[in-house]
Amino acid sequence: MPRIPRGRSHSSLPHRSPWFTRPGIRERIERDAEIVVSAYSGLALRLDEKAGTACLEGTLVHREAESAIPTPIALRIVLRDGYPRKEPLAYETAELFEHGNLDGHVLREGRLCLWLPTRSQWRGRDPEHSWSWQDRDALLRFVDQVLVFAERHLIWQVTRVWPGGESAHGSEGYIEYVHEILSCPVEQLLEFAVAFGESDGIDPYTTCPCGSGKKYRFCHREQVRALRRECGCIGPAAFEAYGSRASP
């Protein structure tokens, strides 16, 4: 951060170019946006150089397949510094959706929780999906996911049951993910819990909690470290809560 010389305000600082004016980025954004707008004409690209923000904004009209009833959904797809590698964020801006109701997978500010970050399709991390930000039509695929998410939220508003798969909320969602990757019984998962604290709390030379009989160092340690990098720290209380719910 440059020091501000005495007597000069931020506004009098030399104008700093926004992130999206870096070589190749603006072109990529404009190309991706063109693909999206050709499919969703209600959305438009907005690049605000002064504010340094880039987003696709407007109304996506969702129609029911049979009755054809239109439901206009006000959206903002925010492209962040680091795009396209960094995943966009999707917001519903007219409060048609229930903001802050986590069962509807919408955060308080209207952000749509499309997926667990560790399963991000944008980052190509969901083994069930075969696209990522590197694909030419990645942003269109992302908006398609937003449309599918929107329909699921509208269904949820009627039935109060989220249609299709969902991860558990908060830390539990991450533990669920860890559990799936480690693919072990709950009791063993709970033994791994100490590895997800501030530091890896499992002695590398003790027997691995998986029950293989090998030393932890030569068994699950690298996999657990990778998971810890993906999921961040998870407190033991969250594991215990997960364990008590998951145990029969």
Next chain:
Amino acid sequence: MSWNYDRSSERIRDHLDNMGAIEVAPLSRDANLETLLTETRCREIRGAHVYVDVPNFSALVTGAAGGEMPLKRLAQAVHVYQREVARIVERVELFDGYHVHFQGTRLHALFFRPYEDEELPAKAALFQLVLRQFVRDVFNPVFPKVADFVVTGGAALGDVIGTKNGMRAERELLFIGRPANYAAKVLGSRGTLTITASVHEVLPNSLKRGCTETNRKGPDGGSVYELTTVTGEELDDLCDEFDIDWDVESSAERVEEDIDATPLSDIVVEDALVKMDLDTLSIRKNKLVTAASLFADVDGFTRYIDSAESDNEKEEALRVFHAIRREMSRVVRLDYDGLHVQFQGDRLQGLFHMPADELGAIVTRSVEAAVGLQSSMLKTLPLHVPAAAKLGLAIGIDVGDTFASKLGTRGQRDRICIGEPVDGAAAAQERQEGGIIALTAAAYAVLPEALQQHFTKDETTGDWIAKDLTAEKLERAAKAASYGGGAMGVHSSAAGAFVTRIVGGGRATNPARSFAF
């Protein structure tokens, strides 16, 4: 076929585009309302509106449903009753009034003149007394095997707007405004004849003497008066005073002639294996079907029309009225293949009886039609007539044995459906406000679970109700199962985007496992 946003919107727009300018003017000459009134030529008519009902006809349908002769007797009684009552209303030497229509066995009659006529309120009261006498001394004695009928009545006085809508043979005269509505609403319990304060205030003393104030209040908060029993001699004197040439003997003769003209052997009451054409029914050809009755009422419309003061406001209110009613009829007939029985002011009566005797499928169809009606009211009508957004539809549905026929001879004829489910559906509708679909317990019980889930029990009324239930909600609930696995097809165009279970033609998108921080 089911309700569709684009189709609904298009037909409403076409109807309004082709409607032409509406003209509302005071009725200035004595005229045949049938030929004078059209959808756009409307008249303000000052008159007395009378509703007279024979509530126990409905219970007789249930009682007679098991036997051929009781059904034939019932059919004969209904038709003979209607014919003599229509004569009493319309004959010049009798009441010289206008029989608007029969709503089942409930008559709506209008006494009007294009000028101030002090005798109109007297006719409204006296007509009820005459009908009570007719039923007691003529009708019941000639139908001894049919349970004794009792007459219930109500009358109100004031200005209404007369209009007409419907297509070709389905054209129906309609009167909208407070008096037409209030007369029906002050109908009391069995055997009571009532009038509103508007009629009572201007009654001649000879009739006023026979009125007592009840502890009921009319829809406007005003007093409701009951006409007390008069003797035969007193009634004769009143008829003489108001120059009504009615007496028991001549009425009995006409009834005997009607019975002789249509003996029981000529009457057929049969079930319907294909969709009925109500217009082919008559005194000789009647139907008894298992059917779902549907009543859809535009809640708040009387208030809306009464609040229209200038000519422009009245014309706009009538445009709204015609648009709503035409669309209601089309939803029932075209989108859900139901029968439009009749309009009753701003209320539609519909009937669903196919597939024959399949109770669950019949009620499902009627509920889907109710959802279609709500969809038009909430989604498409406000696009073209913004005032519709301030109104709501209250809908009632019941199911069971229903007698269907067409009353009258030549000229104006009335499609009727009688039975406890008809009354049950009407009552369920009347208990609810705009935006509600109300099912009786019998209708709810036979509904598939997928539809039942949208209804909750109203502990006050015992009905099963759904608020603002529109087509997209049914569709969304039904679609939930599609998200069980596999890719969905995303389709997008300038008109909007939609998702299908089958990918064909769309962009394959695997629904992500949603999360929340």
